[in-house]
Amino acid sequence: MKIFELDIENVRGIPNLSLRPGGKNLVVWGLNGSGKSAVVDAIDFLLTGHISRLIGEGTGDISLAKHGHHILHKQEEAMVRALIKLDLVKEPIEIKRHMDKPTDVEINCEKDSKEFVEFVLWNAQRGQHVLARREILKYIHSEAGNRAKRIQELLNLSDIESIRGALVSVKHRAEEENRTSQHGVKVAEAAINQTVGEKSFSQQSILDYSNKNRKTLGGNALTKVTTINIQKDIRKPADSSNVIGMNSAQFDRVLENVNSEISPEQKEKRAIIDKKLRKIIQEIRSDKDSLKKSARLQLTQAGIRLIDTDGSCPLCDTPWKPGELLNYLKEKIKKGKQIAENNEAINEMCNELSSHFEQLSSSLKTLIQATAKIELVQEKALLVEWLKQLEGLSVLINNPIEKYPIQEEEIDIITNLKASKKIDQVLVNIKKVVKERVPDLTPELSAWTSLVQLTENLKALETAKVKLEQSNKYLKRATILHDSFHTARDKIMGVLYDTVRDRFVELYRQLHNEDESKFTAVLKPVGPALDFEVDFYNCGSHPPHALHSEGHQDSMGICLYLALAENLNKGLINLIILDDVVMSVDNEHRKKLCSLLSTSFPEKQFIITTHDRTWANQLKAEGLVKSNELIEFNNWNIDTGPQVSYDVILWDKIAECLGKGDVPNAAFYLRRGLESFFCETCDSLEASIKYNIQQKWELGDWCPAVLKQYRNLVKQGKNAANSWSDEEALKKLDEREKISAAIFETSQAEQWNINEEVHYNSWKDSQKEDFYPVVEAFKDLCSLFECSKCGCKLKVVSADKEKTNVRCSCGNENWNLTEKRKN
Template sequence: MIRAKQISIREFRGVRELTLNLNEKNFAICGPNGTGKSGIVDAIEFALTGNISRLSGAGTGGLTVKEHGPHVDSRNKPENAQVSLTVHIPSLKQDVTIVRTVKAAKTPKLVPDTAEIRAVLNKVSLHPEFKLSRRELIRYVLAEPGKRSQEVQELLRLDEIEATRALLQKISNACTKDFTNQKDARDRAGIALTSAIAVTKLSAASILEAANAKRALLGLPPIAELEANTSIKDGLVSTTATPIQASKVAKAVAKADLETTRLALKNLVGEEHKAWITAASFQVAQLTSDVEFLKGASKSQLIQAALKSYDEQVCPVCDTPWTPEHFRKHLTEKLNKYAAATKKKSDAANEIQPLITGLGELRRSLLTAAKYGPQLMPPVECPEVKNFVASTDAKIQTLSNLLPLEETIAILAEISVVPTAIGDELTKLEVAVAALPEPSQQDAARDFLSVGQERLVAYRDASLRLKKAASAAETAKTVLDTFGESTTAALDKIYKDVEESFSRLYRLVNHDDEDNFKALLKPSMGKLGFDVDFYGRGFFPPGAYHSEGHQDGMGLCLYLALMSHLAGDAFIFAVLDDVLMSVDSGHRREVSRMLKSEFPNTQFVLTTHDEVWLKHMRSAGLVDGKQFAHFRTWNVDAGPTEWDGKDVWQELEELLAKNDVRAAAALLRNYLEYLSKELCQSLRASVEFRGDMQFTLGALLPNAIAKMKKLLKAGRVATESWGQTEKSAVIVAREESFNLATQATQAEQWQLNTLVHYNEWANMHKGDFEHVVKAFRALEDLFLCRTCNSTLYITPDYGEAESLTCLCGESHFTTKKKAAA
């Protein structure tokens, strides 16, 4: 998306004033811990996103960009904390400068400012994963499967998949529940119908057989086929009851309905029902500690929206200031508790459902029985039945809601208790119905057809509702399954591609001992397993047998594989913040080569506290020439100080102006040690190897001087052999100047000359030491190009030297003689 060209930082984090030219190329920042490297990383992230991830997340309680983004001396003036980042946008072929202050972190100034530029930069801000620190790197490798799945899906922008799946699952569950309820209603209507027409199995044939038998008694023609709108009482003429029949109640149907009611009462106190009560009571008891979260479970969507809308400063709902870490931690904990409470509620609801079904059947049976009371002669009053039905309605409602929880617990404790008066009133109904005169065959046939038709209509309506519910449930399940199958297949392919890319990158880094390395990314519902091969002995989690250094390498390779899949050709910028701190030096060189060869179009900004790692990056060609900043120290007043010749000599002048010879001597000694390492690296000078990599100044500078003399001599001889008289004269002049400079510093007799030892320097007077500083500055100048100020270096990087050159080519001459004719 973008490449960085230049960054200027002012009063931001630990930096007072600093400008770095990144030039759209790889750039390294090296320095001991505490010298300000991470401040540069924070500045880049802040310029592009308005946020600093180092000040958010776990372990950063109380930290905010607004409070802790500015330099400590500017904390009360956030408008002075400013980062200016110039980037190139390849897709638009245009440069743009982003200027962002801590005070207005969310409203950067863009120069130029166009809709197209803002669209690109907005897209970059949505991908803060362009920056990788070791804290983020290791979480991909050592995280728990559930957490890793979340981290990886967020990185790949797949987190919405799970949200969509959850929504589809919720719809499917609701449709399935409705289907179950409609099936129960249809079954109850079927039972009522079979009871009314006295058949054992409900079918079109059995209904027609029973109905036609009664129709024959009434002289009505038989029904040939039972269709959707067929009425079994078609042709029946309404008649007035005979004098002997004092009631409108169909005796046979009433007796069957009362028997069903007695059975429902018996089931309510049966052993199966008691077992359901015990199971439901246990599940409800698990909810007592989650009452508050059950009441607010519907707020989870609001909380998720708040998390997405949070601007790192104030809550988007109530405008209350929050620190990012506290805000996210607080809401995440709430979401987790809501989810846990909802799961417990679902488990309890599943256990309670049979009780609700049983109560519903009893309620309907009692209502059916009670309706006969007013129709009997004399009427039979059933006030206790009506009161019990009303209380049962309330119990069903409470059990369905589960809240208030104490009421649910109380209902479960008394659910099997049926007042004696209920049984007494049912007995009165049974006695009254039994006392009814037996109807004539014709009257019984009329009652049969009338009640049968009424219940047949109810059964048809229930069947129609069930059919619609079944269709909806099937459709919802098909959508859920299709979504699951397609996303699983897509995720499997994504993870397979990432797995192969990761394994290949890791093999490139560790080809010396793990050339057959493989990895397995194993996605499952809400989880992502990650196992790696261990020398052909099997697949294990990375933390099982691999060293910390190997784990760091895995984290980097997995990150690169994920980013490659996510961005593709748009992966052209990444910040790697000290991500290989535990990788051994041999593999760091391989990492450098891997980054250079596999990601040639990606601009990497890398930080490290290890100079060896910096040298590997430079020697592998990952970082060119002067594309690095080498910090030597940091203090609160000045910020980071670079190992830059001009900077050091200026600081030495300031120290001498204060007559602080001791501090100047220490600084000069440290700088010469740094410079000597750089010169030996550039000139490929031979140095006696030390396993601890702690080389003294006496072991480095004389070797660099000797190698430069040798190269100058070789260059003079070579240019003469080629007949390059003018170039040869330049080298001769440089040789003379170089010899005079080395004599002035007496550096060739370094081990014997006590003058150059730090203690002797520290005891010198200002006037004497000024000559030492001047001599060494003159010596340094002769290792540099006067035009581009870069250190002279040998080409090629290995084998026989062919030339001594600089970055601009102005100070270039061959060291290879012309072959004899």
């Protein structure tokens, strides 16, 4: 895709602007605040529906709806239109987007092409075509862990990170669920062990226990026990348990549990635990930092269990190299060893207390039901109140560091478990009434009750196993998706990064061949992170911002971007927008960058903005743009936006001034324009000027030096043509010599080195009619150093430090400087 026409209405700082790049490169230059970045914003909006500068980090309350349109106009008045051409579509296509409907793009093209155009625009939506300096810094300066993320952001590949984050979260969720399910199975097995009276779980114990009880009830022995056959062919014996909802043996066990928890032995054990807990918790609470450290440590310990296999942070999904985060957290835990030990002790003691609380609460609930059935109203009320108090205590020991009771007046709370002083008497009363109403168990009833209990336990185990099976399946699928994604990502991104690295190295070597011709780089994904290191003058690989200068870093950023963009667009979008990207690059390397852009990316359309006039002129001098493709923005104001001047070479400006009779201004522009022109021509023709320590030169230095060098080059060309007997070349150079001698004479350019000010003053003090011929003479003079066909400056080409040719970018001008060797 290339842009042929661009119309901007009321976007950012531009009220109205029409540009006609015609599919060619375009350079927009202007001082800061001249409105040039609004052109980038407008193209960005047209292709993506958003403006990159208004989104992302640090943009806070800024939005497209509020700040995308011109401040003096309404959102619905803002629009961007372009006429574009695609490689595979013959006819030009008109696309248009309005600010009040940013998601809708109007496409006017042949019906048959519409699907393809939509596909290209869908690709363009990713915004890969814009590079601004802030993006360069992002991925040159990023830590390895964030570099992949940064590059993905730059190239709008954040989907990859987004889906990775989602898959990691899914896997974590599946692992958590799987752990819970495994715990559920263990709890169900423990309940069975308690019922059958064994310490460890085994099918044989269940079988033996079942057959023993079945035998009491006259049933056959089973070879395998299931919830379906355990009660097969046996009948429930006569039962009196409906009086209180359980038989006397069960009731005795419940009562025994309660009595045991409030026995002096248990109280003593709790008192010891309580004392230890108070001491540790008191110490922690007296040190505020310790509380913080303790909370952090708990978070760290929880975090370690959740670290993903690729090493990423489970909390924020930030990528880490495998094992790095684990080691980091382990080190953190090691440092807080005392805190860790305290935390561990607190957890252990609280867990013990908690298990007793739960057991007592469970027994109390059963007793409350029994007292309700035999209508022991007062006893029931007392038990209900006790249970409530116990539940309150459970809350305290679940968060001991903050809530555990440590005040003097609270000293008995844990030891006595808030039991009423009347509790012993109440339990005796309940037992007495129950004994009167519920007869002792018969062996048959005992066997039946045991089998019923075991059946319930087995059902619970079955349910827990089904849940575990489901969670295993879920975890397996989540792991497959997670692993497949990571493998696929590493493979695809690995191939991409290898290709990009090679191209990056090639481009960077072209820019810095004078001293880094053996430059190499490492661009390697490590898990979700991206290692990026570059060679520093054969002294090993280092991060790009470790040793290289800012200018080199900018060069690397541009080369890396160009290499990435080339690999990701694959000819669909031939547009690259470079928004002020060479701020730290020196003149010499800017010049090489011009050549790199035109020679390595001839198929691309570059739209380049810059606040630097020299760089703008270099882009022209090196042939990346012609005069009419170089646009100057100046005199921006809020009502009219930027004032646009095409062709900064300034002949039009001079003509405009003379048209108004303003000779002093025309003289000023001519002097400044010639200074710029001859400075660049000195460079392109490799003319020598006298060195001065202030490094300050003027037209009087540059102009005569250029003329002298030009004469030498023509002479050298003629000698070469003579040696090769190239009559045609000789004729052309003779002609050139004759014309140039006349022009030199008319312009009196060489006299500038005698007295610059006198010369200049004579210009600005002259009349309009007298100044016209001066302008024309210098216009002719300048034309000597440019190609009449492509408009580019003539340039000396060297090989092995020997000047071989003088040529322009298109090759229309090409003089050989090398003489034929004499035998």
